[in-house]
Amino acid sequence: MSRFWSKLVHELSPYVPGEQPKLAKLVKLNTNENPYGPSPRVIAAIQAELGDNLRLYPDPVSLRLREAAAIYYGIKPEQVFVGNGSDEVLAHVFHALLQHDQPILFPDITYSFYPVYSKLYNVAYQTIPLADDFSLVVQDYVRPNGGIIFPNPNAPTGRLLAPEDIEWLLEQNRDSVVVIDEAYIDFGGESAVYLIDRFPNLLVIQTFSKSRSLAGLRVGMAFGQTELLEALIRVKDSFNSYPMDRLALAGATAAMEDRDYFETTRNKVIESRLLLSQELQQLGFQLPPSAANFVFARHPQHDAAELAAKLRTQGVIVRHFKQARIDQYLRITIGTEEENLLLISALKDVLRSD
Numbered sequence: 503m504s505r506f507w508s509k510l511v512h513e514l515s516p517y518v519p520g521e522q523p524k525l526a527k528l529v530k531l532n533t534n535e536n537p538y539g540p541s542p543r544v545i546a547a548i549q550a551e552l553g554d555n556l557r558l559y560p561d562p563v564s565l566r567l568r569e570a571a572a573i574y575y576g577i578k579p580e581q582v583f584v585g586n587g588s589d590e591v592l593a594h595v596f597h598a599l600l601q602h603d604q605p606i607l608f609p610d611i612t613y614s615f616y617p618v619y620s621k622l623y624n625v626a627y628q629t630i631p632l633a634d635d636f637s638l639v640v641q642d643y644v645r646p647n648g649g650i651i652f653p654n655p656n657a658p659t660g661r662l663l664a665p666e667d668i669e670w671l672l673e674q675n676r677d678s679v680v681v682i683d684e685a686y687i688d689f690g691g692e693s694a695v696y697l698i699d700r701f702p703n704l705l706v707i708q709t710f711s712k713s714r715s716l717a718g719l720r721v722g723m724a725f726g727q728t729e730l731l732e733a734l735i736r737v738k739d740s741f742n743s744y745p746m747d748r749l750a751l752a753g754a755t756a757a758m759e760d761r762d763y764f765e766t767t768r769n770k771v772i773e774s775r776l777l778l779s780q781e782l783q784q785l786g787f788q789l790p791p792s793a794a795n796f797v798f799a800r801h802p803q804h805d806a807a808e809l810a811a812k813l814r815t816q817g818v819i820v821r822h823f824k825q826a827r828i829d830q831y832l833r834i835t836i837g838t839e840e841e842n843l844l845l846i847s848a849l850k851d852v853l854r855s856d
């Protein structure tokens with residue numbers, strides 16, 4: 503508290519990111535980063551960009567990156583918006599497209615940044631409970647609203663909403679913007695980008711932080727018709743004309759272009775998820791089906807917060823949320839094969855000693 507702070511700042515309760523430990527030796531399965539490094543072509547592109555050019559401002563409209571993403575999805579560059587991480591893109595979305603008279607709707611269990619942005623931009627919201635099995639019930643989103651937002655697959659549950667449910671939801675909400683945050687879609691679902699031509703109310707958000715191994719570079723995207731993107735551009739150009747630096751543009755463009763590397767590492771994560779899920783089930787864990795690069799697991803005989811604390815003493819960090827309905831779950835990021843083995847062996851020790 504300070505007399506120098508604005509009223510708004512006094513009232514904020516900022517998002518708390520997962521721990522980024524200083525100790526390098528820890529097995530870090532707490533923030534859903536990719537266990538594999540970025541494509542060698544990404545490193546080469548960033549190295550090629552390192553030089554005198556850094557004295558010059560970057561391209562304010564990020565054209566090459568938007569073209570690369572447009573080619574990937576078979577859409578037009580005018581249907582792609584990019585920003586400094588999808589968190590920044592999401593902030594602009596709340597500011598530009600979700601601030602209306604009616605409250606926006608999102609699930610009770612979801613990405614915990616949504617209520618934070620709502621507060622920052624004075625957006626009223628109503629949370630809609632997920633079903634007991636954590637599935638999203640689209641019928642519950644047919645009511646007056648100022649917009650709808652949810653991740654698909656959802657975070658931190660990992661559950662995927664089927665394409666036909668998404669289409670139905672879009673049809674029922676033609677007068678409000680429906681934002682689908684596809685941070686994890688590459689690990690187990692089909693992107694809704696193919697629907698943007700049919701639905702002017704659809705905005706799809708993606709990130710380079712998970713499936714493209716570039717959490718450290720901070721690059722996110724939005725896909726939609728130009729009517730929606732124009733709103734984001736207006737906010738962006740009233741905030742920061744150059745959110746994408748030269749290194750980020752070079753690296754992200756190369757990442758978009760290197761499909762082979764992307765598919766190989768993505769497939770390795772998916773295979774590891776299947777294996778890890780089976781091993782966790784053998785240890786007595788219960789988990790909803792995950793389409794993401796993490797699993798959401800509970801053990802009927804062990805308290806989740808205690809398990810997380812004990813795992814940490816064994817050098818393994820996972821994410822635990824002190825939140826109603828999910829406080830007995832652990833969100834565990836899929837690691838390399840070696841990291842997953844270390845997790846399982848640490849869990850065996852912890853479960854035995856309990």
Ligand SMILES: *Cc1c(COP(=O)(O)O)cnc(C)c1O
Binds near residue numbers: 587589613653683
């Ligand atoms: C990780 C994540 C993001 C943020 O991604 P950045 O591009 O790193 O800012 C957004 N939404 C969800 C659901 C996420 O899990």
